Structure formats: C-alpha cells, structure tokens
Amino acid sequence: MAEHLASIFGTEKDRVNCPFYFKIGVCRHGDRCSRLHTRPSISPTLLLSNMYQRPDMITPGMDPQGHALDPRKIQEHFEDFYEDLFEELGKYGAIESLNVCDNLADHMVGNVYVQFREEEHAAAALQALTGRFYAGNELYVIYSLWMFVVMLQSKSVPCNGKQLSLVNFV
Numbered sequence: 001m002a003e004h005l006a007s008i009f010g011t012e013k014d015r016v017n018c019p020f021y022f023k024i025g026v027c028r029h030g031d032r033c034s035r036l037h038t039r040p041s042i043s044p045t046l047l048l049s050n051m052y053q054r055p056d057m058i059t060p061g062m063d064p065q066g067h068a069l070d071p072r073k074i075q076e077h078f079e080d081f082y083e084d085l086f087e088e089l090g091k092y093g094a095i096e097s098l099n100v101c102d103n104l105a106d107h108m109v110g111n112v113y114v115q116f117r118e119e120e121h122a123a124a125a126l127q128a129l130t131g132r133f134y135a136g137n138e139l140y141v142i143y144s145l146w147m148f149v150v151m152l153q154s155k156s157v158p159c160n161g162k163q164l165s166l167v168n169f170v
Contacts, residue, residue, distance in 0.1 A: 014035075015035070016035060016036055017035055017036050017038060018033050018035035018036060018037050019035075020033075021033070021035075021037040021038070022038075022145075025047045025111075025113070025142075025144035025145065026047070026049065026111065039142060039143060040143045040144070040145050041143070042119050042122075042123065042143060043119065043122060043143040043144060043145055044096070044115055044116045044117065044118060044119045044121070044122050045113060045114065045115040045116070045122065045143065045144045045145065046113070046114050046116075046122050046125060046126055046129075046141055046142070046143060046144060047111060047112070047113055047141070047142050047143075047144040048111070048112040048113075048114070048129070048139055048140070048141050049110075049111055049140040049141075049142070050109060050110040050111060050137075050140070051085075051100075051110055051111070051112045051134060051137075051139065052078075052081055052100050052101075052102075052110040052111075052112060053110055053135060053137075054074065054077070054078070054102070054110070055069060055073070055074060055077050056069050056074060057109065057110075078100070078102075081100075082098070082100065085098070085100075085112065086098055089114050089125060091128075092116070092121050092122075092124045092125035092128060093116045093117060093118055093120070093121020093122075093124065093125070094116065094117040094118070094121065095114060095115070095116060095117070096115040096116060096117050097113070097114070097115040098112070098113070098114050098115075099112070099113045099114075100112050101113075113144060122143065125141075126141050126142075126143065129141045
C-alpha cells in the first residue's frame with residue numbers, strides 16, 4: 001500500500017495532494033482547489049507571485065491605450081526588470097537560478113522563482129521581502145519546491161523525430 005501511495009504522490013491519480021501545486025508551486029484552481037497544497041517550511045527556492053507585469057499583458061503587442069509596442073521596448077522592459085531583481089535578490093545570498101514566467105495562465109503570469117545556493121539565503125530574502133511593495137503591489141513571497149521538481153521531472157521525450165522537454169511551464 002505504501003509503495004502504491006508513493007508511486008502516485010503528486011500525480012493526477014493522487015486524490016489528496018494537488019498535482020499542479022506539487023509541480024509548480026501554484027494551482028490553477030487557487031483556493032477553490034479540493035486537494036491539499038503542501039507548502040514547504042524551508043527551501044532554497046522562493047516564489048514571488050505575479051511580480052512581473054509586462055507592458056503588453058492586456059493585449060500582446062499593445063500598450064493599455066491600444067498603441068502598438070515595439071518588441072525591442074518590451075524586451076528592454078524585461079531586461080531592466082530582471083537586472084533590478086537580480087541585484088536586489090543578490091543582497092540576500094548567492095543566486096543559483098532566477099526564472100520569470102511569461103505565461104498566459106493567470107496562476108503563472110509574472111511569477112518569479114529564485115533558487116538561492118543556501119536555504120538561509122532564501123529565509124533572509126523571504127523575511128526582508130515580506131510586506132514590501134514593487135510597482136505599487138505588495139509582494140507575495142513563499143517558499144517553493146518548484147526548482148527541485150523541475151530538476152526531477154525534466155526529461156526529454158521523442159516526438160515526431162524531435163526531442164521535447166516535458167517541463168514547459170517557464
């Protein structure tokens with residue numbers, strides 16, 4: 001029995017734990033989800049939920065007033081954001097990985113995942129960033145196991161003669 005439960009943990013067959021939350025640290029169902037969202041009590045990885053706001057997030061390629069945006073300006077906006085964020089997060093410790101989600105799904109859009117070299121660095125960043133604001137919005141920062149899941153589940157599979165990655169949420 002224990003072996004069976006271990007084999008289905010975090011998959012669609014697991015009726016207790018949410019597979020979305022297990023894989024990416026957020027759930028498309030949010031608080032309406034009927035399954036358990038187990039948050040780690042410590043991790044070297046943090047999730048800064050919906051932090052990055054693209055200038056064309058309402059209509060791709062257009063600003064909020066409906067004017068066309070130069071793709072170079074969008075890229076420049078992102079690079080400025082990334083550079084500022086990397087510099088700020090680097091104050092708390094060595095960064096192993098920094099990922100910003102550019103995804104159309106509401107539960108993923110603008111999410112930032114940062115993996116520090118040490119759990120203590122993530123703890124310091126969590127404490128310092130909680131209650132702070134960025135671009136007029138309060139930061140929502142939590143521990144995440146997302147980077148570990150990506151490393152564990154990242155594998156290539158053949159598809160029409162090409163190798164495709166099963167991990168495609170960033």
